[in-house]
Amino acid sequence: MKRIITATVRNRSGVLNRVTSLLQRRQFNIESISVGRTETEGMSKMTFVVDVEDFQKLEQVTKQLNKQIDVIKVSDITDKAIVARELALIKIVSNSQLRAEIQGIIEPFRATIIDVSKDSLSIQVTGKPDKVEALIELLKPYGIKELARTGLTAFVRGHQPNTQDGSFQSLLG
Amino acid sequence: MERSQKQEQSAAETKEPKTGADLLVESLINEGVETLFGYPGGAALPIFDALYKAQNSFDQILARHEQGSIHAAEGYARVSGKPGVVVATSGPGATNLVTGIADAMIDSLPLIVITGQVAQGVIGTDAFQEVDVMGVTTPITKHNYQVRDVKDLPRIVKEAFHIATTGRPGPVLIDMPKDISAEVIEAEFQANVELDLPGYQPTTKPNPLQTKKLAEAIGNAKKPVLLTGAGILFAEASEQVREFAEKYSLPVASTLLGLGAFPGDHPLFMGMAGMHGTYTSNTALYECDLLINIGARFDDRLTGKLTSFAPNATVAHIDIDPAEIGKNVPTDIPIVGDAKEALTKLLTHDIKQPEHDEWLVQIHENKENYPLWFNTPDQEMIGQWVIKKVHEATKGNAIVTTDVGQHQMWTAQYYTFTQPDRWVSSGGLGTMGFGFPAAIGAQLAKPDDTVVAIVGDGGFQMTLQELSILQEKGLPVKVIIVNNQALGMVRQWQEAFYSERYSQSIFSIQPDFVKLAESYNIKGMQLKTQDEFIKALPEIFNYEGPVVVDARVLQQENVFPMIAPGSGINEMIGVKP
Ligand SMILES: Cc1cc2nc3c(=O)[nH]c(=O)nc-3n(C[C@H](O)[C@H](O)[C@H](O)COP(=O)(O)OP(=O)(O)OC[C@H]3O[C@@H](n4cnc5c(N)ncnc54)[C@H](O)[C@@H]3O)c2cc1C
Numbered sequence A: 001m002k003r004i005i006t007a008t009v010r011n012r013s014g015v016l017n018r019v020t021s022l023l024q025r026r027q028f029n030i031e032s033i034s035v036g037r038t039e040t041e042g043m044s045k046m047t048f049v050v051d052v053e054d055f056q057k058l059e060q061v062t063k064q065l066n067k068q069i070d071v072i073k074v075s076d077i078t079d080k081a082i083v084a085r086e087l088a089l090i091k092i093v094s095n096s097q098l099r100a101e102i103q104g105i106i107e108p109f110r111a112t113i114i115d116v117s118k119d120s121l122s123i124q125v126t127g128k129p130d131k132v133e134a135l136i137e138l139l140k141p142y143g144i145k146e147l148a149r150t151g152l153t154a155f156v157r158g159h160q161p162n163t164q165d166g167s168f169q170s171l172l173g
Numbered sequence B: 001m002e003r004s005q006k007q008e009q010s011a012a013e014t015k016e017p018k019t020g021a022d023l024l025v026e027s028l029i030n031e032g033v034e035t036l037f038g039y040p041g042g043a044a045l046p047i048f049d050a051l052y053k054a055q056n057s058f059d060q061i062l063a064r065h066e067q068g069s070i071h072a073a074e075g076y077a078r079v080s081g082k083p084g085v086v087v088a089t090s091g092p093g094a095t096n097l098v099t100g101i102a103d104a105m106i107d108s109l110p111l112i113v114i115t116g117q118v119a120q121g122v123i124g125t126d127a128f129q130e131v132d133v134m135g136v137t138t139p140i141t142k143h144n145y146q147v148r149d150v151k152d153l154p155r156i157v158k159e160a161f162h163i164a165t166t167g168r169p170g171p172v173l174i175d176m177p178k179d180i181s182a183e184v185i186e187a188e189f190q191a192n193v194e195l196d197l198p199g200y201q202p203t204t205k206p207n208p209l210q211t212k213k214l215a216e217a218i219g220n221a222k223k224p225v226l227l228t229g230a231g232i233l234f235a236e237a238s239e240q241v242r243e244f245a246e247k248y249s250l251p252v253a254s255t256l257l258g259l260g261a262f263p264g265d266h267p268l269f270m271g272m273a274g275m276h277g278t279y280t281s282n283t284a285l286y287e288c289d290l291l292i293n294i295g296a297r298f299d300d301r302l303t304g305k306l307t308s309f310a311p312n313a314t315v316a317h318i319d320i321d322p323a324e325i326g327k328n329v330p331t332d333i334p335i336v337g338d339a340k341e342a343l344t345k346l347l348t349h350d351i352k353q354p355e356h357d358e359w360l361v362q363i364h365e366n367k368e369n370y371p372l373w374f375n376t377p378d379q380e381m382i383g384q385w386v387i388k389k390v391h392e393a394t395k396g397n398a399i400v401t402t403d404v405g406q407h408q409m410w411t412a413q414y415y416t417f418t419q420p421d422r423w424v425s426s427g428g429l430g431t432m433g434f435g436f437p438a439a440i441g442a443q444l445a446k447p448d449d450t451v452v453a454i455v456g457d458g459g460f461q462m463t464l465q466e467l468s469i470l471q472e473k474g475l476p477v478k479v480i481i482v483n484n485q486a487l488g489m490v491r492q493w494q495e496a497f498y499s500e501r502y503s504q505s506i507f508s509i510q511p512d513f514v515k516l517a518e519s520y521n522i523k524g525m526q527l528k529t530q531d532e533f534i535k536a537l538p539e540i541f542n543y544e545g546p547v548v549v550d551a552r553v554l555q556q557e558n559v560f561p562m563i564a565p566g567s568g569i570n571e572m573i574g575v576k577p
């Protein structure tokens, strides 16, 4: 099962290495990692999407992460009300005749064209992973020359509904 | 103290400026370091220069191999409860420490490991003797630091000691680039020594709701068992555990590393559990309806096949490391906290006495009918017999270290430990070469105690170069080589599971251990029969200096009982018929 885990960590040298080495050693498959600074000086936030067998293994990994000296807080936010986004850059084969057609495809995704050349076109899309996935599928027939994704970044919403029905798992697509 | 005067004089004459390395050494002194195990080299020379100036501040021990230094530091830490401090150079010096760091990590021993590193300007260029020590040691340290600014040094040292010795103890490494150690600093440099560890707050106080739950479970138990692990020793909770067990007549099983936490000669003690544990302990763990684990991490050598481990029990687990709870064995009553605090709390509860007389009778009968056993040959010696005799000769009061293998298991079985912190063995990593240097560290920590290193002829040959330290420091360690002229434990497995194909496990030649000892100016003895051994015992233990004993034992002897790998704790072989 896929889970979204966030970790607040100190910006100290080696912390990224410590965290990824731990995940690898305990045999967790990392689907994606994104890291960046936070509102607090000296703190970064990591967002992982991991594939784990069961809840016992999941509990192990969060406990092991929590044990790291430079890790301040670890949360599994999969079942919370969250906002989760990923950015993808997609370069496809294209020419001037195709441009309008492609514009039509990407518009509902609120994606934008950010670079154009004689025979290619670069698109930027932001959204939940399933949305990004869907756009990639639609663009595949044109020939994808290059694809870069940031991996998911996420946090919990300001307001949490009372229901804990796990309905937000669909976020992972 | 002619020497110290001379030194002070020369330091005053040269008026050398204060360096980062001096600051490091000053910080070590501030932490109360009394003994340091070092081995010098290029990138660490500024550190060793600072150590030279501080020669009178603490004992400095030069081993003959960095692995010797670090195992000695582990032995020192195990018996003293204080962190062992090791200093080595970059590259090969640091990599020679790796086995010891991993050993300390898995057995939760507090160590401060300081490695020299190439100067920051050339880090990452594959400079001479450069190794990515941070990368190599990240998975085997509780934490590690590379000093990037000399101003951080006092804080880093303070944090390192704090992290190594609190919560679940472990090794912390400080990598010191040469330019940092050599950097000249202001003499009146004011160090900022506030701890800055917002992500590190070990839980020591147990949740009262959970201890109450455990109290209730005890009242309802018909077949309770207490499992004592090394966590009790780290918590210094031996007295409390004894009081607790006696208060409710709880039968006690121990892990390998928990030996000594509860008196081995106590009527409630059932012996070590696990792969080479007693019938009584293993059967009790299989049949119990309440298992109270205090400070053991449910290692696989203890549990055997997990589905057969305490299958019908309510499991309570007291551990300071939350990640250990529920890791291997599903736990009904998790208690995160320090063992002493938890036991102290539990002792305040007014618990209903369990009604478990039948259970106690059954356990008593098992102890009577299925004790540990061996057949003594007429004249020749076997390992079990040797350990029993050493136990008698030392009245069970020695600090005993072992290496890894059959002799280690026999020591665990037959040297009855009645006091805490007198048993030193490599459990989780099973590191051959550990036992002898660990004895050196133990003797340095407890100069007035009898320290016995029980080693195999295989493992001893991995670190015997440290005989030099015995000679140099006049340490009276008694080394007993249980010499079966084989890698006994491997030979046993090959006999049992590989149809006696003894691949690379029999020694066709061996050194003359007596001459070897003598070449270090140490008393050496070769003993071949029971009579010889018994006659030699007073000579060994009354002699004031170190002794190396080559005790020749029969090769084909095996460690029993045993749970074969993959089997359950109820499927023992080699139980007394
Ligand atoms: C050849 C060989 C055979 C072996 N056979 C056996 C065997 O038959 N039986 C056996 O038991 N072992 C055996 N072992 C050893 C085994 O591998 C483990 O090392 C051992 O079981 C671990 O014991 P432990 O859990 O008590 O100690 P540790 O591994 O040291 O664990 C200590 C636990 O205590 C916790 N702790 C630390 N401080 C505190 C505190 N203040 N309060 C509370 N908790 C704390 C830690 O978090 C940890 O979980 C064998 C090893 C070898 C090499």
Ligand SMILES: Cc1ncc(C[n+]2csc(CCOP(=O)(O)OP(=O)(O)O)c2C)c(N)n1
Pocket: B403, B404, B405, B406, B407, B408, B429, B430, B431, B432, B433, B455, B456, B457, B458, B459, B460, B482, B484, B486, B487, B488, B489, B490
């Ligand atoms: C460094 C290391 N290498 C290999 C092993 C595997 N091993 C475990 S026990 C053993 C045999 C030990 O032989 P010896 O030291 O003679 O002790 P004995 O078992 O004969 O008492 C070996 C090779 C190990 N534990 N450690």
